[in-house]
Amino acid sequence: MENRYEIYQDPDEALFQPVMHRGRNYYLLVASLSVFVILGIAAYIYQFVEGLTVTGLSRQVFWGVYITDFVFFIGISHAGTLISAILRITKAEWRRPVTRCAELITVMVLFFGVASILIDLGRPDRMFNIVKHANFGSPLLWDLTSVSVYLTCSISFLYTAMIPDIAMLRDRGIKPRWLYEILAIGWRGTERQKKRLNIAVTILCIAVIPVAVSVHTVVSYVFAMTTQPMWHSAIFGPYFVVGAIFSGIAALIIAMAIIRKVYHLENYLTQQHFTNLGYLLLAMTVFWFYFTFGEYLTAWYGHEPTEMKVFWEKFTGDYAPHYWAMVICCFVIPMCILPFNKTRTILGTCIASGAIVIGMWLERYVIIVPTLLNQRLESSRIDASVYPPVESVAAVNYAPSWVEWAIFVGCFAFFVLLYVVFTKYFPIISIWELREGREEKIEEVHEFLHEHPEELAKIQRTPLGHVSFHHDHPEGGMHNKPEK
């Protein structure tokens, strides 16, 4: 029984390996991640019973880590489907091994974006009131609409592009068979099916781009639509979209590097992919800096007192460490690594990406907390029952409590867990798309040789004597392609 797979020699065997063998390390990883998940759930239950008093939030700073997480996770989700859709539409050939890891990030992380906002609710038991008594004038409803459309699109996108691969798993008889049989929905790879699949993928690609842009735009509108100092800014829409794509690509690079290492996919996820994504990341670094610069220069030059309080809180006040750490993580570190060929290695892009992910979390934190600390009227308590009145103002500040951190870590661990489990049930690199790419290239070469017989003659005169199109290279006969 065990040797059944051995007879079937597939050039992309490495891609099936993670699905076929779930080793000890996998179960160890799942177990350790589950510990964090359970800790997070326990912390949430504690919060649910006791109320939000167990967090560090207060009447002055009423939004904190949870709302930061909400923006952060939804930001990370912009790596996937959006990038994948853009690369597909522009027919970037190098996308083929990248798309699925990217789309998967989107789908999995979106759940935690939505979860973060539900965790933040005071009465989560009433959350369906948002649907039952919807007020479409509220930016939160725009969020709900946009995120749910995005989630639906991303799931359909991920699934549609996975059907042929699921059929391959089904045909190999990998367990659980029933799962693959249902999900493959009768895919046999006929011409008609392929044509339909391509149409469906193209439609979803086009649909998902405006949806993705709208998602982070309306996330920013949650802040920008209020009149709180430094939130009420027209630049927030595009600023958040750029930030989202920025952190998303960084997360994608980290995920790819880990997958490459752990599943030995060095032949599939090559230096070229990291270089290309590195360029994209560099472009986003510059964009991000441009928006940040524009945002803060406008506030500083205008010098409105309410805004300046927030401004100085960030630049020199209590939140200066967070703010400058953000600038270092999001701009200085990437700018030291990404522009140079020497440092733009796989390790280099990973370091830059790690810094960016941390920096972008800090960015959201720094947007939310200092503004709330410096609302127009600072909350204080004055006992006027005596004269002269006694002011008893505790220095209001915000320090996240262990519950908030536990839930954050739990959410993150849950995301990684779902991601890992997924890679053990479905190939993380789109096999059919790789093969399609190869076939297209072979076709191209054939056509070229047909049109230029003199080139064919040249090749035939070489010591090898013939052109061979092996299926053993993931880039698919690329090396045999004659230069034009």
Add this chain to the structure above:
Amino acid sequence: METTRRGFLQVAGLAAVGLVVAKPAIDLFSHLNTSGTQAEIADQIRLAMAIDINACNKYKEENGGCNLCEVACHTWHKVPDIPDHEEEIKWIWEDYSGKVFEEHQMKFIDYDKHEELETKLPLVKLLCNQCHNPPCIKYCPTRATWKRSDGIIMVDFHRCIGCRYCMAGCPYGARSFNWRKARSSISNPWRLPQPAGVDDQKLDSDFPSRTRGMVEKCNFCADILITKEDGLLDLDDNGNAKEDQIPKCVKACQADALIYGNLLNHESDVYKAITDAHVHVLRRLPELGTNPNNYYILKEA
């Protein structure tokens, strides 16, 4: 094209169906409640409060402090008394005028002594402004907070999901969130018999106590105001509240510093108070366009 009878009937029928379908659909998506009677009420009643800063502070000075209005309001409305400042809930409270009306203080403030001066300035009463153009209600995803046609901004304690977006929308800090279970911090939450001599207000209050996780604020004592059959409030001819319907804070005030009534009735006390030629009238952050209905009166020295 010739119009046949059949064709005409078809078009007419479709149009009728369209109208029947369109009307509720339009109603469903329109927030503004512009049905006749409510617009009429809004044209006749706008509740407002005038707060006499001088009278309030003079009384405090003479009597060695005073917070009667706070006690009366918070007792009646079962506002929990939470010692932790960061989680406190308040419907009516005070702050230094230097902070509240920062823009009006600038001209005579020596910047080096800013903080010192700020705390020396008189105290002002703060409560929900019941804005004519309230920013908070726009943000509520469930319409748990809304504006009554007489101008009161209400919170539905049974619908609020506790997202705190209205708190982000309110520039006045008028909204409080129930961070914890607070029933134990309420004086007499369950309307148990009180020992003799305790203010009977506590016994009469039917106002519901709140659970953790929802937002609350001053409701201009909407719970004791009586609405007549025609939808109008049961005010007297001059637009002042009748004796049994005077808000708790106003009733408790011994200095007559709080004046309440219908701003649109020019005979009302509140209208007279703010149109007095010898007073300065301030409103909080008028530049935000919220059009607050609380007016702060400063008498000329």
